[in-house]
Amino acid sequence: MNLLTVNGLSKQFGARAVLQNVSFSVRRGEVLGLIGPNGAGKTTLFECLAGVLPSDGGALSTNGQRLAPARRKDALFYLPDGLTPWAQQSVNWALGFFERLYAAPVKATELLDALKLEGLRHARIGSLSKGERKRLLLALGLLTPQPLLMLDEPFDGLDLRQTRDVMALLRSQAERGRALMLSIHQLVDAARVCDRLILLSDGRVAGEGTIDELRAQANLSEGGSPEAGLEEIFLALT
Amino acid sequence: MRSLRRLPLLFSKEWRELTVSRAYWLLLLAVGPLVGHGFINAVNLYAEASGVGGGPAALPQGLTPLDGMLAPTFGAYDLAVTLLFPFVAIRLIAAEKESGALKLGLQLPFGVGEMVAAKLLALVAGWIVAWLPGLIAVAMWRAYGGHLYAPETLNLLLGHWLRMLLSAGVAIAAAALAESAASAAIVTLVFTIGTWALDFIAAGRGGWLATVAAYTPTAALRFFERGLLRLSVVFVMSAMALGGLAIAAIWLHTGRKLGARLLRTAVLLGLIAATVWIGSLSRASWDASENRRNSFSRADEAALRQIREPLRVTINLAAEDPRLTDYERGILNKLRRILPRLEVDYAAQSRTGLFEGAEERYGEIWYELGGRKVMNRSTTEPIVVEQLYQLAGIAAPANSDEPVFSGYPLAAHPNGASLVFYALWPLAVISAWGLARHRRR
Numbered sequence: 001m002n003l004l005t006v007n008g009l010s011k012q013f014g015a016r017a018v019l020q021n022v023s024f025s026v027r028r029g030e031v032l033g034l035i036g037p038n039g040a041g042k043t044t045l046f047e048c049l050a051g052v053l054p055s056d057g058g059a060l061s062t063n064g065q066r067l068a069p070a071r072r073k074d075a076l077f078y079l080p081d082g083l084t085p086w087a088q089q090s091v092n093w094a095l096g097f098f099e100r101l102y103a104a105p106v107k108a109t110e111l112l113d114a115l116k117l118e119g120l121r122h123a124r125i126g127s128l129s130k131g132e133r134k135r136l137l138l139a140l141g142l143l144t145p146q147p148l149l150m151l152d153e154p155f156d157g158l159d160l161r162q163t164r165d166v167m168a169l170l171r172s173q174a175e176r177g178r179a180l181m182l183s184i185h186q187l188v189d190a191a192r193v194c195d196r197l198i199l200l201s202d203g204r205v206a207g208e209g210t211i212d213e214l215r216a217q218a219n220l221s222e223g224g225s226p227e228a229g230l231e232e233i234f235l236a237l238t
Numbered sequence: 239m240r241s242l243r244r245l246p247l248l249f250s251k252e253w254r255e256l257t258v259s260r261a262y263w264l265l266l267l268a269v270g271p272l273v274g275h276g277f278i279n280a281v282n283l284y285a286e287a288s289g290v291g292g293g294p295a296a297l298p299q300g301l302t303p304l305d306g307m308l309a310p311t312f313g314a315y316d317l318a319v320t321l322l323f324p325f326v327a328i329r330l331i332a333a334e335k336e337s338g339a340l341k342l343g344l345q346l347p348f349g350v351g352e353m354v355a356a357k358l359l360a361l362v363a364g365w366i367v368a369w370l371p372g373l374i375a376v377a378m379w380r381a382y383g384g385h386l387y388a389p390e391t392l393n394l395l396l397g398h399w400l401r402m403l404l405s406a407g408v409a410i411a412a413a414a415l416a417e418s419a420a421s422a423a424i425v426t427l428v429f430t431i432g433t434w435a436l437d438f439i440a441a442g443r444g445g446w447l448a449t450v451a452a453y454t455p456t457a458a459l460r461f462f463e464r465g466l467l468r469l470s471v472v473f474v475m476s477a478m479a480l481g482g483l484a485i486a487a488i489w490l491h492t493g494r495k496l497g498a499r500l501l502r503t504a505v506l507l508g509l510i511a512a513t514v515w516i517g518s519l520s521r522a523s524w525d526a527s528e529n530r531r532n533s534f535s536r537a538d539e540a541a542l543r544q545i546r547e548p549l550r551v552t553i554n555l556a557a558e559d560p561r562l563t564d565y566e567r568g569i570l571n572k573l574r575r576i577l578p579r580l581e582v583d584y585a586a587q588s589r590t591g592l593f594e595g596a597e598e599r600y601g602e603i604w605y606e607l608g609g610r611k612v613m614n615r616s617t618t619e620p621i622v623v624e625q626l627y628q629l630a631g632i633a634a635p636a637n638s639d640e641p642v643f644s645g646y647p648l649a650a651h652p653n654g655a656s657l658v659f660y661a662l663w664p665l666a667v668i669s670a671w672g673l674a675r676h677r678r679r
Binding site: 047050051052053054056069072073077078079080082083084085086087088089093097100101102140 | 244247251254255258259333334337338339341342344345346347492493494495496498
């Protein structure tokens with residue numbers, strides 16, 4: 001069942017069309033990957049969906065009803081990449097703030113443990129490494145209650161073990177019914193964690209579906225590992 | 239409703255953000271010595287004027303705590319709010335924009351208006367702390383045996399608060415509009431310098447320019463420093479401060495299209511302009527000064543209020559002529575308060591009066607009432623008032639038995655003030671700064 005339907009979304013920066021008639025849907029409890037070459041419009045798409053950037057056209061709907069930009073924050077939460085929010089505050093404060101703000105069912109202490117942030121509770125956010133910051137932002141995202149969580153490059157800066165742990169955590173969230181939409185640069189990671197994928201190229205949806213469905217769209221024969229298949233699909237469709 | 243319950247949480251976040259800002263602690267650090275310097279100099283000068291050490295004393299009528307202590311001491315806050323405070327306010331917005339925290343903030347369960355309001359509340363709370371040196375100075379003044387008159391003291395404090403709110407409004411709006419903190423600082427500085435330039439250009443020119451210039455932050459504060467509470471000034475300063483905050487709320491909402499934001503800004507600017515214009519029409523004012531420096535004697539006021547026709551005053555004095563300054567302060571400001579239909583025309587063509595035309599009209603002040611015209615060169619209150627009585631055909635009131643302000647000489651030394659403001663305050667600020675850094679964890 002669709003949680004969110006995006007229809008004909010478009011965005012221009014001056015004369016440059018960054019998103020062109022983008023349409024897709026997000027299903028409840030799925031991990032949906034957003035892949036595409038650099039400059040394909042992945043981050044812009046997330047920002048337009050979250051309502052932090054205005055789109056030039058198109059509409060979002062949930063449960064058959066139009067989702068106006070002012071109501072987006074009730075339906076989805078977006079975690080941008082490369083943020084260092086509230087750099088002078090501590091990890092503990094940021095987690096406590098989100099926990100109290102949303103009266104989250106998940107406790108911050110559980111996430112500290114799951115994301116290996118326990119030893120960093122009193123550290124300044126500005127002093128965290130890229131990977132540590134990424135894990136903190138992920139914890140903040142997981143404390144939000146919206147049915148759709150959008151993460152921009154959630155594995156960027158994480159080592160192999162951390163990536164696997166985070167993937168497991170995200171999968172467990174999806175099993176509880178929350179939909180996750182992940183923008184992922186590394187196709188290997190995307191193939192491992194995502195149920196379905198959207199391939200964005202030059203601001204257009206070049207393909208949408210499972211790896212098998214994408215393979216069919218790209219007219220490629222079956223076989224090989226999913227990661228290798230996704231690379232071929234990527235090259236064929238972009 | 240849910241959002242309202244969460245507001246304390248939002249305020250607490252903004253307060254934390256303010257107290258981790260180096261700019262805020264530097265402001266606190268600087269404000270103590272600034273206030274102290276103003277206070278110590280003021281008390282010493284006041285003591286000299288009061289004849290300390292057997293020296294010649296000024297006329298006691300001239301010795302008022304408002305001019306002698308309050309205005310110079312709290313003048314430090316004008317300096318701080320002009321040159322330091324905007325950076326503290328800008329940081330609250332710019333840091334979130336630059337770090338990307340704004341993108342998270344816009345998705346939190348608050349409206350942008352609530353975000354801006356919480357930032358303002360944090361700034362107000364921070365400014366209350368910054369006022370401690372001023373309040374300590376007032377307490378020390380009382381401890382030295384100094385006099386305070388509550389209405390003029392509270393009026394001055396109100397003026398400084400409005401000044402701070404205006405500064406916050408401008409800085410927050412600039413930070414919301416500009417891409418970076420540096421650009422916002424430049425915008426704020428341009429605003430400040432622009433108002434100074436307007437003050438300078440409009441001085442003595444009269445007409446609409448002088449009317450506008452009366453509401454620049456510096457000029458507006460002068461009314462309060464003279465013990466005058468003008469409703470129009472309160473109205474205009476409040477409207478501009480709120481307008482700045484509303485502009486910030488419009489521009490921080492990055493999810494709105496540029497055209498929509500421009501349209502809202504244009505509508506808002508129109509509303510601000512209309513509000514400011516309507517507010518500026520108000521003639522209501524209260525003389526909060528103990529020595530009634532902004533008023534004629536009660537008997538003269540009652541007599542002059544009988545004038546119902548428009549009074550037109552044409553002044554042939556240049557802007558920098560000290561007689562014009564005397565005339566403005568001693569006559570015009572008082573007349574404006576009681577004659578709602580007063581029109582003033584500044585006829586001199588130059589700033590200094592040295593190079594005026596040779597038609598020998600320089601120095602003349604013409605009064606026109608109901609078709610009758612009379613000229614007088616005096617800028618002295620009793621002579622001008624007498625002239626107005628003759629022109630209006632009103633009998634001058636009998637000599638007033640109103641009590642004369644006797645002044646409050648005080649030959650006190652600012653004992654302990656240097657220690658408090660130059661040593662203890664900085665020490666306390668540095669300790670609190672360290673403690674705040676430690677407790678943040």
